[in-house]
Amino acid sequence: MIDEMNGINESDTWHDAIAVFTEVSASSTEATRPNIFRIAGFPRRETVSSNVLAYFFDPAEGHGLKDLMLKALLRTIHKEDMDVSDVSVSTEASTGKNNRIDILLDLPDISIAIENKVDAGLYNDLADYRSWAAKQSNNDSAIVIVLHPFNNFVLKDHPSAQGLVVEQDLFDVHYDELFSNALGMLGEYSLDADPRAVDLLQQFIDNYSPERKQKKMDNTSTDITQFVSQANGIEQQLVNVRQSFEKYTEAVRSKLQTVHADLISRWAEESPVNGKSVTLADNWEWPKRHKPFDNQYYAQSFKLEKPGSSDVDRIITCEFFFNIKFDDGYVVSDPESGSFNTIWYKAYWGGLGTDQKPTVRITNPYNETLDAKLTDSNEDIKKAVEAAVERTLKDNWNI
Template sequence: MINEMNGIDESGTWHDAIAGFTEVPASSAEATHPNIFRIAGFPRRETVSSNVLAYFFDPAENHGLKDMMLKALLRTIHKEDMDVSDVSVYTEASTDKNNRIDILLDLPELSIAIENKVDSGLNNDLADYRSWAKEHSGNEAIVVVLHPFDNFDLADHPSAQGLVVEQDLFDVLYDNLFRNALGMLGEYSLDADSRAVDLLQQFIDNYSPERKQKKMDNTSTDITQFVSQANGIEQQLVNVRQSFETYTKAVRSKLQTIHKDLISQWTEESPVNGKSVTLADNWEWPTPKRHKPFDNLYYAQSFKLENPGSGDMGRVITCEFFFNIEFNDGYVSSDPEYGSFNTIWYKAYWGGHGTKQKPKVRITKPYNQILDAKLEDSNEDIKNAVEAAVERTLKTCWNI
């Protein structure tokens, strides 16, 4: 039957409708790693890319990877036998015509002028790069055009006039360079700085078209999987979402009322009879303006024991209760598969809102515990269960 008030299907078909949604899509199972290039706001900045590449091309730098990246480049252009015993690395080298070479590598027998292209087109005097590099070093010189996508036909490109592809001009894709570098990483990583290895991995994650395409393919797979699973049961799924939102709003309203009643009660009477336990602060988290439809809310109360004796002056305990929706407070993640939608959770920790002490100093063990009351119980029964848990926590921790 259909509930005319909210249009929710109550026919009992929801179980069949959502029973197939048990698989975790491939991309959803992958960890999302922090990436300094995206965080800093320059995921496609060409100058940043050139500076990082120059750092790894230089064997004398403090990354500890020695000549790995340089040899990876030489392997990519089939010049593995070049001497790399003495290497100088420059960025933004200026030619006599005031053209700027992104990266210049001076080896004992060869000078390599690298034109690094991330997104922009190729419109450079590459012959001038080679001529100046040869005169500057006194050695043979070549030009490498390094770029992420296979979008240049250098043999017929205006920028390549005067140069011969695969002789003094080489077309190198980022992923070919990265593939050779990663293939050599195992033998170099033992002596390398772990932070430098992580930086290299972040650089590759950020600039590799192959890795980006893999993530896009995973996204497409997620869409295809959901569309396939939802085919023919779209309305039932919409109804489930609507009903779940109604449930979360109702639970928040009920627990918020209970929280306010308890605070009013504790303001007038200590939660531990005969002891000077005062309210330090109280809050809901996240605030109503910030929470999303399926986020949890904490109903938390901090307590401070007055005149506790030596050693514990000013210490604060916070107790929280909340319902069975997935969340992560930065210290602990809930496990919604344990418990039910009728479950109320409880936890306590040293510290409080705005204090130096952090919730990682746990009191309850296990940290998340099921309260001795159900959401379907009366407000009074839930209040009594919360009070009992709080009193038990305070007495145990302060030995009162």
Template sequence: MNDYLGLLIAYQELPRVQRSSTFMEVAGYPHYENVCSNILAFFVDPTAEHGLGDLVLRAFLTMAGIPEASISSRLKITREHPAEQDKRIDLVIDAETFTLGIENKIYHWEANDLENYARVIQSLAAGKDKKPLKVILCLRIQADQAAPKGGFIRYTYPQLWSYVQAKLGQRLATAHPKWLLYLTDFMATTARLAGQTSEEIELTKFFSKHHELVDRLAADRQRLLNRLATTVRNILGRIVSREDISKYKRSRGVWETFTLANHFTIQGKRICIDLNGKLSGWSLVFFQLDDPIRALLPVLRQSPSLLSCFPDLEMEKEHYVLQRWPLQAQELELEEALVNAMKALIAAADALPNNLQDPTI
């Protein structure tokens, strides 16, 4: 038990993983390198309508080691730039002081002719005193991965985003809200594909370290849930044929494994008394399924028979909670309370005037 307590305390101290889906994940876009390259080409263009100026391009240059490179208006950005033998480079950015060639790698192996690409980038920079930059932009870098050919250098999306985030606050005033939202969605999507979010890393480490104890905890939890389900089935088996609680009965049975549902039809309304089992404990609830506006429930709730059995009814949303028990409550105690509640409901229904009108009218 102390092992479990320590495990739960350690888990509670982990950063919470807030993981709502990104738009790109929903659309399935990140699996296509062309889509990611198109998005990247848009955001590295300082003149594009995103309003971020040279933020993303400057982040790229800072990551590549030339943060002070000049970026003039005579910048040429080419998608699928031609190379030798009908090959194409994903993205080429040609400026007065540098030529940046980018091969975008989402999942795929580096099967490209990088030496071919390197010659093209070198030729664009040759004789013009420009610095050639040859970059493979990927999700992650393996520790044992050989250096790429052609003088290319690998960088990761998370590395790039760290430089973008460092300067993003300075551009919020001019950024177009729509494109800023798309950029942050793109950043979140690629970071998740790379498996680099710090919260997820911590969570992964936790389960890797404690997997044996977590497995034991999960097995014990399942045994406890099985016991709840057995209790519900046992009680149903003993009361299903009882005639003293069958008047007005519409249906009786197990619902979603851990609820013993008892539904009655009273003056055309569906009135329910359910016994619910959860890991937080047992509860006996009283509610009306249909037509909540013309409610019979409040009238029944005020009946002497129900008030005498359950004087302190607790309202929870549209349900009355008749009684609660801890998880270790005895099966016969739960059954007795359930039967008493159904008998009280039947007595309350018997005492109603015929064709009772809605008391709120």
């Protein structure tokens, strides 16, 4: 029976299903970048947001962005002419009524009390905030800003706004308004800034920007719709592909582990370079947890030590691993240059955790194919690994 929509014969194997599966990349899809706020487990923590904002609002901090965020904030409320030559920044400032101001900015011309809202509703005594902020000001001038990520947020006639006048001493600032102004000014500030601070600011914006979050949600919906459409009628075949691939990766992992263990046992009795003094200093596998269909870089590694040498040139690490495409954080492979039967090999100066920049790479190209295939016998693979390791050590230790 033929599935006319996809042209698949139900009796066919999954090979035929995959042949007609055409992946159409969504133009808006972006890779998920590492983000410290999500990784640390506080993507929506208000105190974290306030502390990071206070850091960037303070021109004296070590970020090197000077008054970028402060100017962006003032531009948002149309007070960009304010003097920012002397700024004091504090968080959790306690008022006379024991209310706490999330961020208090004391400028030469004015004091600004910021109520930072991430998820919770507005219920604060903002008039008390302004009164306290005015006491900190040199000229009793103070305003309150409610910073938030909410659409259709209205301050006028809000219970918390009593005693204050919107757009005079009370202002409503959306996160994306602040971020837009900051990003628009970033170019002129970034050259003198600490790159890590610039990256932190970008991560903060990625994490707290409603606009960017909505875009990612839209991308997610697009990806789901795309895959459902492509997989229509061949669902079981695709499941079979995944299961078959998982069996392959587990089988290869087991095989290379056995080869690795045999070589360690052999080298414990004799040097990997015949007749020369070389010590097996350490060995490991990476990653410890194997995730099919994720990053298939899976390495078996040997750290070898040349006795009597200086620290600079006494340790070489050799790795052998498998897959068709990988990204180990230092080098991305070209999937056209390998197959599911390929074994890769590389060597570098130093041990586990070494920053594998070009200065420590030994093999050239850094990732090269081993003279053995995964379908070869364990003995043939062991001989190929030993030959590659011996060649690496002889060339670089001159032995």
